Amino acid sequence: MIEPDDDVVMETGSGSPNIEFDDETVIWEGRPSQVINAWNFFGCISAILFSTYALWLWHSELYAGYEELSPFVDITCQSVIIGGILLMVYFYLDILYEKTTITRNKIQEKKGITRFFQQERYCEISDIRDIKSPSPGLVLGIFNLADLLIETNDDDQPVIEIRAIKNRDELVSTLLPIWRKLKLDRKGFFADR
Numbered sequence: 001m002i003e004p005d006d007d008v009v010m011e012t013g014s015g016s017p018n019i020e021f022d023d024e025t026v027i028w029e030g031r032p033s034q035v036i037n038a039w040n041f042f043g044c045i046s047a048i049l050f051s052t053y054a055l056w057l058w059h060s061e062l063y064a065g066y067e068e069l070s071p072f073v074d075i076t077c078q079s080v081i082i083g084g085i086l087l088m089v090y091f092y093l094d095i096l097y098e099k100t101t102i103t104r105n106k107i108q109e110k111k112g113i114t115r116f117f118q119q120e121r122y123c124e125i126s127d128i129r130d131i132k133s134p135s136p137g138l139v140l141g142i143f144n145l146a147d148l149l150i151e152t153n154d155d156d157q158p159v160i161e162i163r164a165i166k167n168r169d170e171l172v173s174t175l176l177p178i179w180r181k182l183k184l185d186r187k188g189f190f191a192d193r
Contacts, residue, residue: 022105027178028171029101033164035143040091044084051080100162102171104178107150107160123154126182131172140164148172 055077063070093113101108105125112118132149140146146168150160165171 024103024105026101026103027174029099030162030165031099032095032162033143033145033166034092034095035139035145036095036164037091038139041088044088044091048081048084051077051084055081098163100160102175105182109157109160121157123150123152123157123160124182125175125179127153128179129153131175131179133168133172 055074058070058073058077063073090113097111097113097118099110101110102125107123107125109121109123110118128150130151132151134147134149135141136146145164145166147164148162148168148171150162152158152160162171
């Protein structure tokens with residue numbers, strides 16, 4: 001008689017996978033698209049352009065008779081320009097360092113710029129209460145992106161928002177059977193609150 005290996009995932013008679021407690025096979029991982037920052041970038045670029053124009057206009061003709069205000073105008077406009085550039089870098093890095101990984105047992109969220117400020121949260125798939133697919137809206141719809149909302153019983157993250165991803169429907173169709181199987185198999189271990 002042949003004994004199955006411990007690390008082999010066995011199929012049950014119903015055709016659904018037998019999911020082990022320590023099975024951390026990645027079924028999906030991804031980051032949000034930078035398209036989320038479209039309005040932030042637009043606002044920063046507008047502020048930078050307006051401040052640059054105001055600074056140029058001040059020094060080309062408006063300063064006459066108000067020379068004592070030049071240092072104040074210079075500092076204000078240059079602060080807006082530098083602040084806008086720094087904000088754009090922050091918005092870019094904030095999305096760049098956001099990552100969601102879904103395994104056969106857990107959902108892991110990483111958020112925060114660099115590892116010094118990074119925060120990781122874990123949620124068991126069996127703790128999922130509901131999965132929602134909101135409409136993408138105009139900006140995300142143009143780029144064929146969408147959000148996915150996962151409501152959980154986890155106190156740390158009652159709602160997991162996976163933002164601006166491609167192929168949301170494929171992720172849902174992969175996640176639903178695993179979620180259902182875990183809910184049935186682990187009902188005694190992870191009861192709903």
